[in-house]
Amino acid sequence: MKKKKILARLIELRKRDPFYDGGKILSSVCTQPSEISLEAYRIYADVNALDTHVFPNTWVLESEVIKWFDTVLGGVGIAGYITSGGTEANIQALWAAKKKYPDRKTILVPKSAHYSIEKAADLLELSIEWVPLDEKYKADVGFIEQMISDDTLAVVLTAGTSALGVVDPIMEVSGLCSDVFLHVDAAFGGMVLPFLNDSPRIDFGLENIDSVTLDPHKMGCTPIPSGCILFRDKSYMSNLVYDPSYLKSPFPSLIGSRSAGFIAAVWANLMFYDVEGYRRIVGECMENTRLLLSHIDELEGLSPVVEPELNFVALTGEYIKEVHDMLVERGWRLLLDRDSDSFRVVVMPHVTADVVRAFVGGLRECVNSIR
Ligand code: PLP
Numbered sequence: 001m002k003k004k005k006i007l008a009r010l011i012e013l014r015k016r017d018p019f020y021d022g023g024k025i026l027s028s029v030c031t032q033p034s035e036i037s038l039e040a041y042r043i044y045a046d047v048n049a050l051d052t053h054v055f056p057n058t059w060v061l062e063s064e065v066i067k068w069f070d071t072v073l074g075g076v077g078i079a080g081y082i083t084s085g086g087t088e089a090n091i092q093a094l095w096a097a098k099k100k101y102p103d104r105k106t107i108l109v110p111k112s113a114h115y116s117i118e119k120a121a122d123l124l125e126l127s128i129e130w131v132p133l134d135e136k137y138k139a140d141v142g143f144i145e146q147m148i149s150d151d152t153l154a155v156v157l158t159a160g161t162s163a164l165g166v167v168d169p170i171m172e173v174s175g176l177c178s179d180v181f182l183h184v185d186a187a188f189g190g191m192v193l194p195f196l197n198d199s200p201r202i203d204f205g206l207e208n209i210d211s212v213t214l215d216p217h218k219m220g221c222t223p224i225p226s227g228c229i230l231f232r233d234k235s236y237m238s239n240l241v242y243d244p245s246y247l248k249s250p251f252p253s254l255i256g257s258r259s260a261g262f263i264a265a266v267w268a269n270l271m272f273y274d275v276e277g278y279r280r281i282v283g284e285c286m287e288n289t290r291l292l293l294s295h296i297d298e299l300e301g302l303s304p305v306v307e308p309e310l311n312f313v314a315l316t317g318e319y320i321k322e323v324h325d326m327l328v329e330r331g332w333r334l335l336l337d338r339d340s341d342s343f344r345v346v347v348m349p350h351v352t353a354d355v356v357r358a359f360v361g362g363l364r365e366c367v368n369s370i371r
Contacts, residue, residue, distance in 0.1 A: 018333060020350035025333045026359065029162075029188055031348040033223040033265070040261075040268035041223050047260035053248035058260040061267040068270045069230055072194045073212065074205035079237050080230035081253055082216075082263050086187030087116040088254050089213035089229035090156075092240060094120040095254075096211060096231060097154040097181035099239035104153035110139035110168060112161040114185055126153060137161070137306055137340075139168040145176050154181035154210075159202050160188030163337040163344065164305055165312025167193070167200045170209075177208040187227065190214025192310050195275065195282040200309065204232055211236065216266045219282065219311075221273075221349060226262040281349055285311035288356050289347040295360040299367050305342045316342035319370045326366040332359065 001009075018025055020032040033041075049058045062082055070078045083089045094107065094117070109117050110131040121128050129147055132140045139157055148155070155177055157168035167189055174182055186193070186202045191214060193199040202212060212230045216222040231237055240252035273281065289311045296302055302317035314337070317323070324336050324343050334343045347356070 020348075023333070023350075024331050024355075024359075025348075026345045026351060027333050027335045027343070028348065029218045029346050030224060031219075031221055031350050033217075034221045034269055034272065036272045037222045037265040037269045040264040042261070044260040044264035049258040049260040049263055050247070050251060050253070050256055052251075055260065056248075058263055061260070062263050065228070065263070065267050065270060066230070069214070069228065072203075072275065073230065074203035076204045076232065078204055078230050078232060079234035080228060081237070081251075082258075082266055083227040083229050083253070084225040084255055084258075084262075085217065085227035086114065086185065086213050086215045087119065087227075089187070089215075089227045090114065090116040090183070090185055091120040091123065092229045092252070092254055093183040093185075093211040093213060093231075094124055094126065094154060094156075096236040096239055097183065098124050098126065100181055100210075100236070101153045104151050106149070106151045107154045107156060108144055108147055108152060109156045110158065112137060112139070112163065112166060112168075113156055113158055114162050114187065117156050117185070137164050137166045139173065141169050141172045141176075144173055148176060148180055152180050154183055156183045156185060159184055159186035159190065159193060159200065160310050160312065162188075163340055164314040164342070165308060165310045165344065165346070166306055167309050171201055171206060174206040174208045180208075181210045182208050183211045183213070184209055185213045187213050187215040188218050188312070189310055190228075191216060191219035191278065192282050192285075195278045196286065204230075216269065217262075219285075219348070220266065220269055220278075221281070222265045222269050223262065226266050228266070282311070285347050285349060285351075288351060288353050289313060291353055292345060292347060292356045292360065295356075295363075299364060301367060301371065302363070305340055311347040313345045313347065314340065314342040315345060316340065319367070322370050323363065323366045326369070327359075327362060330362050330366075332362065 215227040217224045217226045237252045241250040243250035305314040
């Protein structure tokens with residue numbers, strides 16, 4: 001096939017799916033990557049970060065990324081690396097937990113945890129004790145306190161659950177985990193909470209946090225795939241290292257070959273936006289979340305499942321299925337959650353105030369036509 005034809009076919013297929021800009025995408029936790037991150041990706045697309053013999057300089061970028069997160073998350077000298085996403089990061093966290101406590105088998109996991117935790121438990125042959133949720137859909141602290149035993153390997157909490165956007169009581173539970181591995185899955189909330197005032201803490205200043213998952217390809221506005229696993233110190237990573245004779249230096253990543261493209265993309269965004277830039281991005285998303293909530297307040301029969309702490313609104317109500325179907329018919333990308341009878345509106349950077357207003361207009365019409 002000729003290049004022109006190949007490109008035309010790609011463009012034609014791509015256009016069948018929506019674009020973030022104008023695409024009415026409300027259900028996604030990802031967004032349009034920044035221009036600079038795409039440029040960075042392209043510059044490094046041919047570099048294999050695994051091959052430190054041929055490409056010894058990528059680690060400079062990656063270590064600057066980890067340093068940046070260290071500054072934002074407590075400055076205790078954390079270690080970590082850029083993963084292919086939250087799933088890999090969660091697997092690595094529980095693998096490190098298993099290495100730390102090889103004789104223990106049980107992990108305490110709230111029912112709201114991302115399914116990658118279940119995958120990790122399956123792979124690592126750990127047994128899950130499911131933690132019930134309280135009336136605010138947060139992990140039940142009392143249950144965790146009661147259930148921690150000599151066999152407890154780890155407790156997993158989430159900062160931004162996938163269906164409802166809930167932040168578990170990390171501070172309270174961290175106080176219970178002096179002799180248990182505590183992993184915080186902040187795949188979504190990790191690029192939000194540190195940039196908000198008076199928000200729940202996910203930083204390593206909380207003594208007993210061992211590891212944090214955080215995904216730049218969500219609120220960090222980098223291209224997929226780019227996640228991150230952060231550990232309290234480098235000892236956790238050294239337990240995950242393999243050192244084959246034909247490679248120059250050992251590395252603890254789950255995957256082998258890694259595109260340095262996504263490392264460069266994360267680095268570029270952190271340098272470009274820095275803390276102030278992310279404060280601005282997150283601030284705007286929260287403002288648009290409040291705009292959405294103020295309009296929902298006016299609509300009878302619809303309400304958020306929980307009061308949002310993040311730019312994430314899970315909507316429910318008596319006619320939620322009908323409303324959902326009508327909105328989807330009108331082109332809005334939404335998806336019902338089977339457990340909670342709600343759909344999520346993730347107020348990502350592409351969900352601007354204009355998008356919120358257009359959505360609320362449609363929502364109002366649907367609700368009025370049903371009632
Ligand atoms: N953890 C949470 C809380 C998530 O919401 C997600 C994905 O949405 C993940 C982990 C998995 O991330 P990924 O899809 O990047 O593997």
